[in-house]
Amino acid sequence: MSLLQAETELRFEGARGAPLAGTLTLPASGDKVPALLLIQGSGPTDRDGNQPPHLLTDLLKDLALLLAELGIASLRCDKRGMGAVATSLPKDPAALADFVRWEHFVEDARLALAQLAAQEGVDARRVGILGHSEGGLIALDLAASGRAQPAMLILAATTGRPIAAVLRDQLAGLGRMQGAPEAVLDALLDENDRILAGLAAGAGYPETVSPGLAGLYPPYLRHYWEGFAARDPAVLASGCACPVFVLAGSADVQVLADRDVPALAAALSGRSAAGGARHAVEVLADASHNLKAVAGPDDPGHGGPLHPGVRPALEAWLGENGWL
Template sequence: MPIPYILARFASLLLLLSRPAAAQSEEPIRYSVTVPAGVNLVLDGTLTVPATLTRKVPVMLLIAGSGPTDRDANSAYGLRTDAFKMLADSLARSGIAVARYDKRGSGTNLSVVHTALRPETMVFDHYVADAVGIIRQLQTDKRFSGVFVAGHSEGSLVGMLAARQTRAQGFVSIAGAGRNIVDVMKEQGRAGGNPAQVQAEVDGVLDSLRAGQRVHPKNPLLKAQLSPSTQPFLISWMAYDPAVALKAYEGPVIIVQGRKDLQVALADAESLKAARPDARLLLLDSMNHILKSVEGTDRNVNFATYKDPTLPLCPGLVPALVQFVTSQAAR
């Protein structure tokens, strides 16, 4: 391990130890799902607030990325980052409250979501509806001066759509796709080393789904990943172009992208920036997809960070978000 990296970790630890123990407090939040009608499903979450509230403060809603990623940016399938918990704690120390929640199919509702919802009925807009509902709950809370929305990865598209519907005070895209998810998935397949024949089948399957057509892939792996019950969700997701969605949102925007991200390309951030030329584009040289710093270009080293929740957040991320929120909240 490089000496500068060890020193950075040690310095971060000293900084944490020097901070007051009661810099923030946590309280539970709950949201009862409203769509589809008649669904009995509650999403649990956490609201982190500055320890002493003497005035109204801005609040940021964090929306997690794809898969069963929970409110802390962890999952039951081996993802252990605590990235959102760290982000919430850091922002609260700077006077910004943070709400985060277990989206459908993650965290506390992972074991019950399929008893409440049939998988084949789930569509992308349900994620958006949940985010909209939670934003509106926060907008009625008199402790908060305004609501900001931050979406990570898949949550970026969810967040920009929800921010538009609720007229949120500002939006943060973190490692968000700037192209249709079909194009991103094709690129990920090629980057992952798919053989040409396999990639050709992947491309054809994805194009069919984007056209709204159900598929019956021959490849056993594709059959497992694209079961009939998951295809309605994918088709609904593929109907959106993130660049178009971001352009439709009229509030202030900051686009955050790490140069060490192996899942979302720099081109995606540039596409979002082209859609909103007035947005700030923040490129963090050492940040990977899970908001942690990586030295070098070894893919195995990069992915190893996905299972180490002790790693601190990438330097530069929190100050940029604090500056964005406080500058907009002051207007």
Template sequence: MRWRTRMTAVLVASAAVAGLAAPAASAVEHDAALVPAADREVRFTADGTTAYGTLHVPAHHAGQRLAAALLLPGSGSTDRDGNQPPELMPGTLALAAGTLGGDGVMTLRFDKYFTGRTGSGAYQGDPGRIDLAAFTRQAAAAYATLRAQPEADPHALLVVGHSEGGMQALLLARTVRPAPAGLALLAPQDEHFLDVLDFQLDAQLDQGAAAGQFTAAVAQANKAGVAAAIADFRAGRPADTSTLLPPLAALLNALFGPDNARFVRSDDAVYPPDVARGLHRGTRVTVTCGAADANVPCTTTPPLLAALTQAHTTGPGLRTLDGVDHFLHPAGTSVNDRMLAPAALAALHEFARPWKR
């Protein structure tokens, strides 16, 4: 990352007695005050578990305070870089950190519970005890760690969340102090968790029927079975998955089973637009939706956008990214191609513009 506003001006002072110009400050002396870009490993503790992360500090002049963004990953076992090794390696958060660093914004991304170096921590042997609030507390500890960095400007703290991390960004913004000056919600979860899941599974069943993997009648029966299982789980009844296709039954049994049920219930209890209405007035918010995003379609964003308007947040607001998928890649590229689509890069640059150095 290069420092974009490197100054090379030479200050000249007059010598009153001799009438001669004082020696100009040399470029070498000035450059000595430039601190090069660097990554450093950080650690912090939440609820008795040590979490590990990467702090990226862009090039800056010694003593300069920088805007600082906490990056929050998507759902499941997604690590600090936005990956689920070894199969899913899009690098979404690592790429976002590099993009923001190019604009002079320092970033912290970390391995949440059950990922990377952090691992299961206090939940070792009993993952069923964890809920959404535990992840929010962990993110709050990360935010405090970022705020405490000597390079961080406490008046320019930001949160950037991808997918489920977008919902976490909203939850975090209502609890931490000082409140973030800006939020970038990248393809954010904007509905109840199980409603998102229901939509995604319906779409996959439609695709399977269109591809001839099973009949339309089978797809319709499984859609109804998924909806019934979700309704049973929400009502506290045993969810009957016996009539579902085996992959669907396995997925729902895992989500509704003892290792995940508590987390799923706590996540499903959150309606992101309700959280958004509690944001601080004047918070700068960017919301992206990819026109090719099969996970969080643009059609679901209006309630969240309306809530942000009610909270009197400021722009940029919604940015619809044509030809962009859920991982902010150009549609049609491999999920493991480590690149952000030009439209996604532009949205990040626009979000960071007030804090660009």
């Protein structure tokens, strides 16, 4: 077992020169070690995996410390315009909409991966990405594009279906929990499908959006949604050339183990059957979207340590690929 050597703040430029900042975590080792770029999920999530003050999971921080114990370095970054680089967020609405394009987050990941590979003590031949939720889709998008060649991907709680299908499930569940009449809910779901189909086609937002959906589609996120809605994770997975590990939780209510995991697994199986790189899939019993243990139906699985199955799952995958 390696001991934590150091955590260092890194500053570098992202897409179109936007400043980025992150934490480099290195294990104590006299040799060059493998490394993973950690990419957080959607929303205003910081480098540790939190959305203060209400959503505090420390998921990425916990993963970085676990990886260091296993002898793996990592880099986790604040999103563009957030955290340590919050002053770079544009105030002009048009500039802000351009700043948060989906493509810029993917390019930020490419440049962060290059920064990680260039660090002293990191084996540049063994540098990959661990993406959580939306971060996994960013990792897939980057790997499938061919603009970077990560040595592996670990997709944690990552959707295997387009966001339109995922959001339909999420909105339906939320609406029924809130007691919405089925006719009202069906109309809202159909409207959301139309909005995302238009965004995926590059048509932008419709002229009007129902109040129940307006919070999802603020003007400044138009270009972000256009990129997000146009991506199909299974298609991207089939075009990824590196080894891929899919890690999910059976109690995840955002990314569904019985719908999203099979979609990714099928895409990766087709790739392997055609002579592509290997893959593995593991669904942790009673693990939440944030890879924490869930005690019951009312437990969101936000706090506490990582699910006890995370460490052996990562150890097995990393060991099989010669990283331990």
